[in-house]
Amino acid sequence: MEFLSHNHGCLGWGGEMAGRIRAFDWRQTELGVIEHWSASLRNAVQMLLASPLPMVMLWGRQGFMIYNDAYAEFAGGRHPYLLGCPVELGWPEVADFNRHVLDVCLAGGTLSYRSKELVLLRDGKPEDVWMDLYYSPVPGEDQAPAGVLAVVVETTEHVLTERARQEAERSYRAVNERIQLALSAGPLLGSFVWDIQADRLSGDERFARSFNYPPDCPLDALPIEIARQSIHPDDLEEVNQRVELTVRTGIPYSAEYRIRRLSGDYLWVLASGRCEFDELGTPLRFPGVLIDINERKTAEASLLKFTRDLERRVADEVQARLNAEEQLRQSQKLESIGGLTGGVAHDFNNLLQVIAGNLHLLARHEADNVNVQRRVGACIEAVERGAKLSTQLLAFARRQPLSPAVYNPRRIYDGLVELLQRALGETILIEVTLPETPWCIHVDRNQLENALLNLAINARDAMGGEGTIRMVGENIVLDEASCAGKGIAPGEYVRLSVIDRGAGMPPDILNQVFEPFFTTKTEGQGTGLGLSMVFGFVKQSGGHIEIASDLGKGTRAHMYFPRSCQPETDEQRPREPLQAGEQETILVVEDNDEVRSASVELLEQSGYRTLTAANADVAMKLLLDGASVDLIFSDVVMPGLIKSSDLAAWAKMQVPPVPVLFTSGHTRDIISQNHQLSPDTHLLSKPYGPEALTAMVRSVLGQ
Template identity: 55%
Template sequence: MDSTFFGRPQLDSWVGETARFIRDFDWRKTPLGPIGDWPPVLRSVVQVMLPNALPMALLWGDEGTLVYNEAYAKFSGVRHPGILGMAIEKAWPEAADFNRNVIDSGMRGESLTYRDTRFVLAREHDPVETWLDLHYSPVASDEGVPVGVLAVVVETTERVLLERNRSAAEAAFRGTNERLQLALNSGAVRGTFVWEITQNRVKGDERFARTFLFSLQEVETGLPIEAALEIIHPDDRGRVTSLIAATLRDGAPYRAEYRIRTPDEGWIWILASGRCEYDEAGAPQRFPGVIVDINDRKIAEESLKELTRGLEDKISEAVAARTAVEAQLRQSLKMEALGAMTGGVAHDFNNTLQAISGNLQLMQYLPPTDPRVPERVQAALDAVQRGATLASQLLSFARRQPLSPVVINPQRLFAELRELLQHAVGASVVIGAALPEQAWNFCVDRNQLENALLNLAINARDAISGDGRLTLTCSNESLDHAACEGNDLRPGEYVRLSVSDTGTGMPPDVLERAFEPFFTTKPEGHGTGLGLSMVFGFVKQSGGHIHVSSTVDVGTTVEIYFPRSYDDETSSAEAGSIPTHTGSATVLVVDDDVAVLSSTVAILEAMHYTVLKAASGDAAMSVLESGIGVDVILTDVVMPGKVKCADLAEWAFAQPQPVPVIYASGYTRDIISRDGVLRPNVTLLNKPYRAEQLAKEIASVLKRD
């Protein structure tokens, strides 16, 4: 064996680094074995391959172990020298199947040749399309047995792409030429022109001359561009000039639609297209273009626009008429609903007034010592309370009920209400509850919420009519835009309270009217039809949403959504013992209703208060400014005169020792509340009130003071 084959004498004659890589590579880890033990045929092939200018690689053995020359190393890019001594299938995994066929064919003694074969190879990191001419020849041992494959790789990517681009350009040229010929043959082309920019001469063919009303001699010699612009309609001339300037400046294609004068002093539409040509310094030199007749198209477009405008006018008229009809229908439905509501209110209030009137008239005929007098008084008071409840329900439905919101914890709410609801529905209805481990807090008026849930429970009891189940559910809900669409809610986090029953359910026509005031399916005298209306108004006033679903013979579910509150639960104030009345305080009573003022003063005097009275805010301010000591101000909300109840409150709060103020009103609107929520430091006593309520409220504010 010639030990100097891969020694320094031979390597010195080879140019490039690949020979050094081969010499220094540890071939013992490959199927080729130590470099000193290579067979003569392997040495001979490598010696011939290394100095060759063509990219060549030897794929040795069944694995196709790679040995290559300098040109192949450059072809391999970033893969070199990592692929030296590697199996060809691992070196080029994206062409593994192709190379396996090459090795199998070569080891059978077959030669292969491929022309312009496409591969996607990552030679410089990113995979790119590559085209190659490939020639594979088997390498035989001294015994004539194939032991490897010699590959010659010639890259043809640049030539393939050039041929493709040339073919595409030729196809585009043929297409353009065909379109031009079609246009010329159709008569649409009105001429071609060339503007010699440096000489400012516009030249054209015979058709251009006829189109622009020039003689053939003029367009052959050339005219200034200003002469051509004079033929353009005055309204279009400025726009055309701007487009020409933009083409000269930016090199953008020129395309302009405009009108030109005709021999009979009329106007026709044409389309001018062109492009500017520049010299080596980038200065504009020539501006060739073509003129196309588009007059018929523009006339058709104008006709279509006129037709469209006519249709739009008719559609607008139809929409306006439909809107007017819809407005009339809404007004009719509104008046119908108002009539139903008025009738319901009148019916219930007349019944209430009749109960009060009947009891009072009866007491006129009874002596004071008659044992029936206290009973009749209590009956009249009960009737007053029914009227007050009805008014409260109406205000809730109208979202005019002043609210005192607090932060509520659902677990505590359900625990505290369970017994009350069980009493309301009776022992035959089983109440179940389901809450998450960490239910979110929410902020609403506690009393209104309890009334709403009680109303729903009573409705469920009536629907069950016997044994059944009522289920209270609470869940934390994160609503997105899709969930809030059409529900008058903003996306965000909500607490969902659900009340479900196993009652008779509601058919669709009844479900549709569920929130309608005074609508009820209960027998006469068993309900006002305001329960769900009140719940609806309270929920909406609290910024929430309510939804009712029902199936006949299955049951009904009412879902209420309230915005989540991140505040801590409002702690319940400890109920202290409040005396019902005291004789050591002076109360200023302000009310413009003589009957209300008289009765209120009489009640307070009977409770041993010192009472001052005023029939207006102006009179009340005179009393306060006189220096008379006042401990509490009890004032109506809506009164005549310049001084309003808020002015009295401002005076009271501005004193060195602030004076407690109690507002008394049957309908507050927004005078003492913002968005239906009571303002700070305001105590409200709803009319009508009982004497013990009045005494308790006065005693309460005096105690706080």
């Protein structure tokens, strides 16, 4: 269509959404084929594609969604599945709000909201967000409102920042008011007159009481020495200097000092006065008053402490922000590398599956040919090494499928120490220290054991193969400051540490240890993927890993896992031996022709009947046309309108349910949450051999 053509002026802005809109099959929506769209709809789509602001079109009573690149970024993980989707299905948590928008605007009205508070699901969790929203109707062919054009600008960060600023201002005003009240309070403690010529001091009863004069002491003849003895020794010299200055120059007298009370503590006072002279300039009298300023001085001390604490907190916050920004930069670099390696590993696994499937088939066809068996065996070993490399890349990219359960760390260590001792050698001593009652954690046990083994092997190599490796488990609580820049929330964690006294690492090496293929070992001694795998696994498990090291003193690797309050998972009972196929029918859904062909032949040789489909769309048509199958064996990521997860959901609703076995180079998040599989989701990772395939098929059929 011309208005979406790359040669048309409106697409000078670029962006991927024009291509997605052009490629989408709109016949399944109220909009119909794209060539028949109305001029007003075309103009509205042209405008939203050109806008740098997030914009979305809701068309028809169901609000089918058309949006631009900026809105795609706002949608996050829901993009591109929102395109052509009814708005109430795309954003179910705010369905009532969007229904109201459609009702008002399709009736010809407009709506606008400033910093509208909504609760949206992000990463599967409800989150409070604030947005500026503007809605206006879009006319159809008959000029009546047929759709709604929405501008969506998220203001969450601005709202939260403004709230924090207002709270800080309220706190500052409250402190300032208290200080001003303290400064304005000044109850009179008495008055005095010093007769300079007679060197005699007189005062009222309150003055005498403040300086601890005996009750029977005459008020018109108060010994000056008693008053001096009541002044704090550290303040006495300054008081004398100010008195001398007033008597010598006539400037007003004002001195703040402490006087000792009968209880032994000190009271801050302000003494003010002036000196009276005769016509010759001879000093005669020195009258003055004494004012209680203890509350004011206490407030000033509090303000000083508050200011110093604030300066310290600001300095700490600035340093923490700098550290967090550095960690964020490092995390973003690892994220970008992870995205690349994950995609490469996925495609690599598909290639390995084609090779592995055909090698196993060749081995079966040439069972009596020794040379073929020898060469095929060598090739299969190479495929397995490639699969291990791919698994390591997926672990770093956080795209490996995990099967987490709740474990007590003591149970994990009890089963791991013997394996570690065999792997590390007799010259390494392993010390395990755990709290009396360790908190439980929700992890994939196999991956955690691999992570501890990787860290222990690194520790052994750092110590030259001799020494003691300490493995420490701790229950700890992390505050907000401790979590800054680490990508985890404050709360309760279990910290598992591996500590050695080896050579240590300099800072420039320490900053690169998690990068894939980075290694300080000699050629052939390591792939450089061990710590990358550990990093990916810990992050994928919702935790954090950090490594500290001192040259010549050793290295400390700390893994933090959130505490789980769920009951500990029971050990699974061993399964019965698996049986061969019994002519069950398996629907193989795979878009790669070579992979599909090899899988079908392996299944048929194992005693199964097969049906095939190039994607979930074809598979669903076969099933709806009446095809009867005992199991669906489906790739995860395939082209087409129907996703593999939708196919599995349909199969689960049948009576009886049809079991589904997924296979993939990596799961992405179509069948998993953060690549953690639910207990009722079965996955066979590529590449796989005939034994793994038939065992998994038999297991799923048996369940």
